[in-house]
Amino acid sequence: MQVKEPLLKSEYRYRLKTNDYELPMEGHHSSITIGLAAHAENRAPCYVAVSVEMAVITVSDAFQKLTGAGGGIFSGRYLMEAFPILKHLVLPISGMSKLEEAVAAVAKHCETMVAEFVSVEIPDTLGTPSRRFWTIRVVPVLADARHLLCVYIAIEDVTVLGRCRLLLDELRHNVATLEKNEQSTLRKLMAAEQKFLKIFELCPVPLCAVANTDGRIVLANRAFETASGVRTGTCTGLSLTDVGFQADALVTGTLHGAPAKPVTFDVVLKTSAGTETRFLASADSAEVDGAACMLVAFTDLSEHKAREEDLLRSNAFLDIVLEHIPDTVFVKDASNLKFLRVNKAGEKLFAKNKEHIEGQSNFDLFDADTAEKMTKDEKQLLLTGGIKETEAPVTTEAGEKWIYTKKIPFYQDGQPKYLIGIGEDVTERIRQQEAVLALNKELEAFSYSVSHDLRAPLRAITGYARMLDEDYTDILDGEGRRILHSISDHAEKMGLLIDNLLAFSRLGRKELSKKETDMDALVRRAADEVLKATASRAKLVVQRLDSVWADPELLTRALVNLIDNAVKYSAKKPEPFIEISSKKEGGEVVFTIRDNGAGFDMRYYDKLFGVFQRLHTADEFEGNGVGLAIVQRIISKHGGNLWAESAVGAGATFRFSLPNHL
Amino acid sequence: MVDKEIGFLLVEDNQGDADLAMRALRKKCPDQSVVHVKNGEEALDFIFCKGAYTGRNRHNQAAVILLDLSMPKVGGIEVLRAIKADRDTEWIPVVVLTSSNDDRDVETCYALGANSYVVKPVNFDSYIRAVGDIAHYWQLVNRPRSR
Numbered sequence: 001m002q003v004k005e006p007l008l009k010s011e012y013r014y015r016l017k018t019n020d021y022e023l024p025m026e027g028h029h030s031s032i033t034i035g036l037a038a039h040a041e042n043r044a045p046c047y048v049a050v051s052v053e054m055a056v057i058t059v060s061d062a063f064q065k066l067t068g069a070g071g072g073i074f075s076g077r078y079l080m081e082a083f084p085i086l087k088h089l090v091l092p093i094s095g096m097s098k099l100e101e102a103v104a105a106v107a108k109h110c111e112t113m114v115a116e117f118v119s120v121e122i123p124d125t126l127g128t129p130s131r132r133f134w135t136i137r138v139v140p141v142l143a144d145a146r147h148l149l150c151v152y153i154a155i156e157d158v159t160v161l162g163r164c165r166l167l168l169d170e171l172r173h174n175v176a177t178l179e180k181n182e183q184s185t186l187r188k189l190m191a192a193e194q195k196f197l198k199i200f201e202l203c204p205v206p207l208c209a210v211a212n213t214d215g216r217i218v219l220a221n222r223a224f225e226t227a228s229g230v231r232t233g234t235c236t237g238l239s240l241t242d243v244g245f246q247a248d249a250l251v252t253g254t255l256h257g258a259p260a261k262p263v264t265f266d267v268v269l270k271t272s273a274g275t276e277t278r279f280l281a282s283a284d285s286a287e288v289d290g291a292a293c294m295l296v297a298f299t300d301l302s303e304h305k306a307r308e309e310d311l312l313r314s315n316a317f318l319d320i321v322l323e324h325i326p327d328t329v330f331v332k333d334a335s336n337l338k339f340l341r342v343n344k345a346g347e348k349l350f351a352k353n354k355e356h357i358e359g360q361s362n363f364d365l366f367d368a369d370t371a372e373k374m375t376k377d378e379k380q381l382l383l384t385g386g387i388k389e390t391e392a393p394v395t396t397e398a399g400e401k402w403i404y405t406k407k408i409p410f411y412q413d414g415q416p417k418y419l420i421g422i423g424e425d426v427t428e429r430i431r432q433q434e435a436v437l438a439l440n441k442e443l444e445a446f447s448y449s450v451s452h453d454l455r456a457p458l459r460a461i462t463g464y465a466r467m468l469d470e471d472y473t474d475i476l477d478g479e480g481r482r483i484l485h486s487i488s489d490h491a492e493k494m495g496l497l498i499d500n501l502l503a504f505s506r507l508g509r510k511e512l513s514k515k516e517t518d519m520d521a522l523v524r525r526a527a528d529e530v531l532k533a534t535a536s537r538a539k540l541v542v543q544r545l546d547s548v549w550a551d552p553e554l555l556t557r558a559l560v561n562l563i564d565n566a567v568k569y570s571a572k573k574p575e576p577f578i579e580i581s582s583k584k585e586g587g588e589v590v591f592t593i594r595d596n597g598a599g600f601d602m603r604y605y606d607k608l609f610g611v612f613q614r615l616h617t618a619d620e621f622e623g624n625g626v627g628l629a630i631v632q633r634i635i636s637k638h639g640g641n642l643w644a645e646s647a648v649g650a651g652a653t654f655r656f657s658l659p660n661h662l
Numbered sequence: 663m664v665d666k667e668i669g670f671l672l673v674e675d676n677q678g679d680a681d682l683a684m685r686a687l688r689k690k691c692p693d694q695s696v697v698h699v700k701n702g703e704e705a706l707d708f709i710f711c712k713g714a715y716t717g718r719n720r721h722n723q724a725a726v727i728l729l730d731l732s733m734p735k736v737g738g739i740e741v742l743r744a745i746k747a748d749r750d751t752e753w754i755p756v757v758v759l760t761s762s763n764d765d766r767d768v769e770t771c772y773a774l775g776a777n778s779y780v781v782k783p784v785n786f787d788s789y790i791r792a793v794g795d796i797a798h799y800w801q802l803v804n805r806p807r808s809r
Contacts, residue, residue: 452732452761458784460678466786467685488786495784 047154049141052107054079054100057150066134066155068122079103079153085122091115091136102138103151110140110148117162133162206279206298208235209288215239218288227279227298229271240296244270247281267298278302328423330357334409334416337361337378349425351398367395382409382416391426402430444505451502458498461491500626507633512551514638519545519591522552523580526559536567538576538595545582546589549661550638558634561627562593562654569652570597588640588657595653599646608644631656669694670797671724673705673741674759675733679782683728683759683793690794691801697724702736705729706744709751723754726800728793729776731760731767739770746775755800759793 046062056074059082064074067083074082080100089099093115096102106113115136121129139152200207206224208217220235228235228243235243247267262284269277279298286295322329328346332339342350342357350357350365362371362378381388391404403423410418465488469481476484523542530536540563548555563578570576577596582589600608609632610625628642635642635656646652670687674680680698687696699705707713709727711720727745731738738758745751755777760767762781771779778796783789 448764455761455782455784456676456679459682459782459789460676462784462786463678463682463685463789467681492785499784 045154046156047152048074048079048083049150049152050079050103051150052104052148054103056082063155066157085120089118089120089136091118099136099138099153102136103153106138106140107148107151110142112140113138117158117165119162132157132159133165134158207295208240209286209293209295210240210283212285212292212294217243218291218293224298227277227300228269229273240267244272245279245281246270266301269298280304327425328403328421330421330423332378332419332421334382334419337375337419339365340418345425346423349394349398349401349403349423350396365396370395378407378419381407382419385409385411400427401425402427440508444509447501447505451498451505454498455495458491458495462488462495465491497626500630504626504630504633507554507630507637510554512554512637514549514551517548517550517552517555519547519555519582522556523559523563526556527563529560530563530567534564534567534571536571536576538567538570538578541577541579543579543581545580545591546584546660548589548658550658554634554637558631558656561631562656565627565654566593566595566597566652568597569599570595573597584660585657587660589660590655590657593654594651596651599648599650599652601648602646605644609642666695668697668722668724669726669801670696671705671708671727672696672698673702673727673733673738674698674730675701676730679730679759682786682789686790686794687728687797689790690798694725694801702733702738702741705741706736709745710748720750723751725755726797727754727756728797729756729758731758731762731771739767739774742771742774742776755803757796757800 044062045060046066048059048063049057051057056077056079059074063069063083067085069083069085080087086099091097091099091102093102093113096105096113102113102115105111115138117133118136120132120134122132123129135156135158137152137154137156139154141149141152143149200219201221203221204223206221206227208220208224210216211218217235217238217240220230222232224230225232225235228245230238230243245267246269247265262282264280264282267279267281269279271277278301280301281296281298283294283296286293323344325343326345328349329343330339330346331341338359338361339357342354346357347354352365357365362374365371366374377388377390386409388407389405390407391402393400394403395401402425404426405421405423407419407421409416410420465484468476469484469488473481520542523545527540527542531538531540563580566578567576570578573596575596579594580592581594582591584590609628632642635658638658640656640658642654642656644652644654669691672680672683672687674683680700684696684698687694697708699708704714705727708715708718709723711718729738729741738760742756742758745754745756752775756775757778757780758771758776759780759782768779777800780792780796783792
């Protein structure tokens with residue numbers, strides 16, 4: 001035993017030097033005379049033998065070359081220092097990813113360790129690293145079962161194989177991905193089929209698939225079963241005739257032999273319950289479970305017919321309505337503005353039958369100027385949208401008529417489709433308006449001339465009375481003179497009345513000339529005028545007033561009348577008081593003239609603003625009943641309102657509003 | 663022979679107004695003579711020496727003409743137009759006396775060359791004052807070319 005160990009060591013050393021040493025490829029208790037795998041393949045052996053302490057014992061040329069270590073003395077050097085490239089190796093073995101760890105483990109457990117396809121980067125001659133793959137075997141070399149001689153590290157360059165493996169991995173990965181995708185596609189397909197089946201099942205239209213070979217039902221939905229009165233799930237295997245369908249097509253075999261085009265045919269279903277229903281069957285070729293079939297859909301014609309009748313009925317109803325509307329109703333094609341439809345009133349307007357209006361353009365029905373303007377306006381309306389209202393005379397073969405027209409464009413999918421029009425014949429109204437205007441003018445001319453003609457005799461009466469008074473005063477006694485003065489007074493009063501009437505009628509004709517009007521100044525002027533003329537002792541309080549857009553001349557007149565009214569009716573009070581103020585309310589300015597005078601009875605309010613209407617006798621208060629009528633005319637001409645509130649003895653408050661356009 | 667000077671020519675169809683005007687003129691200008699014609703036609707005959715006034719001295723015109731507007735047949739506006747259109751008569755001051763205070767009448771008269779426009783007041787005193795004063799004024803202002 002003592003002799004054997006040194007002998008073995010010596011032999012081992014010798015064999016290492018002569019490279020005549022076979023490594024055990026597997027297992028660890030093998031004999032030391034196991035050959036190297038590389039040897040067997042006649043490849044240069046690529047190994048290094050190290051002591052437990054990692055000192056190089058011996059190294060093959062191939063190892064030096066592979067690790068790029070170059071020449072030199074390696075024996076006795078620390079392995080990692082002698083072959084620095086080994087430092088960076090990362091072994092795919094957990095807990096011993098470093099070569100030192102692997103060597104230590106192998107030495108400790110005396111078990112071979114193999115690290116396959118270890119990735120390593122080796123600089124080539126140009127210095128650019130190239131990726132190589134090594135299979136590293138760390139093998140314990142034992143003197144006997146208990147004694148470790150050294151650790152043998154063999155490296156096999158398996159780069160080609162490694163690259164292949166990488167490619168293979170990639171390939172496998174791709175295949176896996178593909179498989180996964182295919183599975184999801186399949187799942188989707190199945191889901192779609194499920195969905196389709198559900199739709200098929202729940203479709204309210206009776207559906208069935210009939211095999212081309214024997215005309216037997218292979219698939220039918222719930223609606224089919226319900227319609228045919230067959231128990232659920234019992235259709236399959238029956239023919240359509242069995243179910244109760246009767247049609248020539250079924251007899252002549254239209255469905256057989258897979259017609260190239262979809263076919264439709266009428267069919268009557270006679271159920272076992274004795275009911276008869278007409279259907280329109282539509283069939284087209286399909287494939288069910290790989291078998292050629294005809295898919296047949298049944299449309300219930302009785303229902304369809306009822307709906308059609310409904311539609312016809314409602315159309316007829318609309319026709320009746322349209323034709324009986326007394327206004328012209330028409331529809332024009334938006335693309336060419338030709339009449340598409342016109343009702344009876346339209347026929348009357350054009351004095352033409354529908355056939356001679358529908359399909360005609362504006363130019364066919366109106367004179368050139370009218371047609372041109374109308375066409376231009378209509379095109380514009382189609383562009384802008386909205387409703388266009390016009391009132392204009394229209395000359396047709398029936399003569400001239402005034403038509404109030406509303407035109408409305410109708411759009412479909414954002415595109416102008418129709419132009420709908422409603423035309424009301426307002427000829428009569430226009431004629432009446434014109435007649436009223438003429439009458440008004442006549443009336444004004446009349447009242448004007450009457451006023452003038454009345455003034456002349458009045459002047460004569462007052463004049464002659466005065467002449468009598470001047471020339472014959474000695475002949476008349478007191479009573480005579482009183483009567484004479486009375487004649488003069490009454491005549492003058494009548495003159496004033498006529499003046500007011502004249503002013504009132506002139507107001508109707510006068511055009512407003514509006515401007516920004518300072519109401520403070522206007523009220524001051526009006527108040528001065530009134531107070532001077534009446535020598536009133538009334539206390540007048542004027543608040544700060546809002547300016548308005550008005551005709552100052554007319555408004556002064558209105559204010560004079562209102563203030564005059566207030567002064568007149570408060571004159572008998574011990575402390576007559578008049579207050580004028582204004583307030584903005586919405587789009588208006590409201591002016592208030594308040595007095596503490598006699599007031600009036602609200603029962604007679606509706607007579608307050610009438611011409612020649614008086615709520616007091618001439619003995620109580622002077623006046624002729626035109627003043628407030630004039631005020632109202634002025635205010636309403638401005639687009640405002642005049643109103644009042646009062647109680648007998650409690651003063652009166654007059655208010656008027658004017659639009660606030662400043 | 664020297665014609666008698668004519669203070670006023672009064673053109674007025676209404677007797678009442680004529681009486682009033684005469685009284686007003688007598689009160690304000692008691693020295694002036696007044697010729698009263700009763701319508702527009704007669705006025706034109708008098709002024710232009712036609713018809714009943716043929717042979718009248720055309721150069722002997724009134725110092726002031728008081729002209730009513732609303733008269734039958736030939737109205738005051740036509741008379742005014744004729745007076746102001748003739749070089750021989752255009753210088754005569756014309757005071758329009760009328761019941762009308764219609765803006766259009768006022769404008770027309772002034773446009774035709776009326777010298778004053780008086781709306782006849784109903785009140786006697788006002789009437790006397792208005793007509794008398796204005797007639798008197800123009801009577802004083804007038805300096806006819808022919809003189």
